[in-house]
Amino acid sequence: MSRTRIALVFSAAVVLTAGACAPQPGSTTSAASSSGASTAPTCTVDALALHEKGRLTVATDSPAYSPWFEENTPANGKGFESAVAYAVAEKLGFQKDQVKWVVEPFAHSYAPGAKNFDFDINQISITPQRAQAVDFSSSYYKADQAILTLDNSKFANATSLAGFKDAKVGVQVATTSYQAVLDQLKPSQQPGVFNTTNDEVNALKNGQIDAIVTDLPTVFYLAGAELDNAKIVGQFGYAGGTPEEFGLLLSKGSKLTPCVNKALDALKADGTLSKLSSQWLSASANVPALKP
Incomplete structure (x- = not known):
C-alpha cells in the first residue's frame, strides 16, 4: 500500500450519532477498564x-496505514492515531523524544x-471479550x-x-468487521480473511472477493488512494447500529490505565480529539446507510 499521504477532502464529517456532523471521538464504554477509578490517580511521569x-x-x-498513520x-506524529498518541503522551508529561514506538501485530495485542509496551493504538475495537484479557481506555x-x-x-x-448475501466478502483477520459481516450481512459463504488491508485490496483487484468490509475512514482511504475504480456502497453500524469504539489497549490491571x-x-474537554479527527479523518456524510 502506498505510504504517501493522500489529501482526501470531503464535504462533511462522518455521521456517527443522531444529529452529529463530525466524527465524535471518545465516549466511555462499558467494556473500558475502570482500574483505579475509586481514587484520583497520581499521574506525574x-x-x-x-x-x-x-x-x-x-x-x-x-x-x-493511512489515515491512521502516514x-x-x-x-x-502524522496521521490520526500517531497524533493522538503524542497528544496523550504530552498530557502525561512526556516530550516527543521520550516516546518509543514498538511493533505489535493486531491479532496479538x-x-x-x-x-512490551505501555499502550497500543491500532484501531482496536473495545469489546467485552477482549476486555477480559486486557484493559481498554x-x-x-x-x-x-x-x-x-x-x-x-x-x-x-x-x-x-x-x-x-451471495457475495464473497473480505475482512482483516481478528477484526470486529468479521463478526459484523457474519451478524449483519449474513453471507451464504464464509468471509475471506486476510492478514493486512493490502492483501484485501489485492484480492478485490484479482476477483478473489467481491467486497471489503472495514471501518469507514479506511474505506475512504482505499477508495481514494489504492483503487482507481472503487465504489463505496454504504455504511452500517456494528452491534445493533452502535458505532465501533476504538480504545487504547493496556495490559490487564495496568496502573497506567486511569492516568x-x-x-x-x-x-x-479541550477539543484536541475533535480537532485531530477533523484534520485526519474528515469524510463525506453522503454515504448511504444500508439497512438489513
Missing part, C-alpha cells in the same frame, strides 16, 4: 508505572499476558463499518445488507 522508566512505550502494527512511520474514536467494491461489480448497486483515561478526558 516519576509516579507512572511504565514498561521502561522515564519513557512511554507505544505499540502499533506494521505496516501502519508514511508507515508512527514516530512522525489483546492476547492475555505481559506486554475510554474511547478516542467511533466509526461505522462500510462496504467497498469495484464500480463494475454486480454488487455495486446494492441498497441493503441483504444484497450481499491514560485522565489524559483522554482532558483531550476531549
Whole structure:
C-alpha cells in the first residue's frame, strides 16, 4: 500500500450519532477498564508505572496505514492515531523524544499476558471479550463499518445488507468487521480473511472477493488512494447500529490505565480529539446507510 499521504477532502464529517456532523471521538464504554477509578490517580511521569522508566512505550502494527498513520512511520506524529498518541503522551508529561514506538501485530495485542509496551493504538475495537484479557481506555474514536467494491461489480448497486448475501466478502483477520459481516450481512459463504488491508485490496483487484468490509475512514482511504475504480456502497453500524469504539489497549490491571483515561478526558474537554479527527479523518456524510 502506498505510504504517501493522500489529501482526501470531503464535504462533511462522518455521521456517527443522531444529529452529529463530525466524527465524535471518545465516549466511555462499558467494556473500558475502570482500574483505579475509586481514587484520583497520581499521574506525574516519576509516579507512572511504565514498561521502561522515564519513557512511554507505544505499540502499533506494521505496516501502519493511512489515515491512521502516514508514511508507515508512527514516530512522525502524522496521521490520526500517531497524533493522538503524542497528544496523550504530552498530557502525561512526556516530550516527543521520550516516546518509543514498538511493533505489535493486531491479532496479538489483546492476547492475555505481559506486554512490551505501555499502550497500543491500532484501531482496536473495545469489546467485552477482549476486555477480559486486557484493559481498554475510554474511547478516542467511533466509526461505522462500510462496504467497498469495484464500480463494475454486480454488487455495486446494492441498497441493503441483504444484497450481499451471495457475495464473497473480505475482512482483516481478528477484526470486529468479521463478526459484523457474519451478524449483519449474513453471507451464504464464509468471509475471506486476510492478514493486512493490502492483501484485501489485492484480492478485490484479482476477483478473489467481491467486497471489503472495514471501518469507514479506511474505506475512504482505499477508495481514494489504492483503487482507481472503487465504489463505496454504504455504511452500517456494528452491534445493533452502535458505532465501533476504538480504545487504547493496556495490559490487564495496568496502573497506567486511569492516568491514560485522565489524559483522554482532558483531550476531549479541550477539543484536541475533535480537532485531530477533523484534520485526519474528515469524510463525506453522503454515504448511504444500508439497512438489513
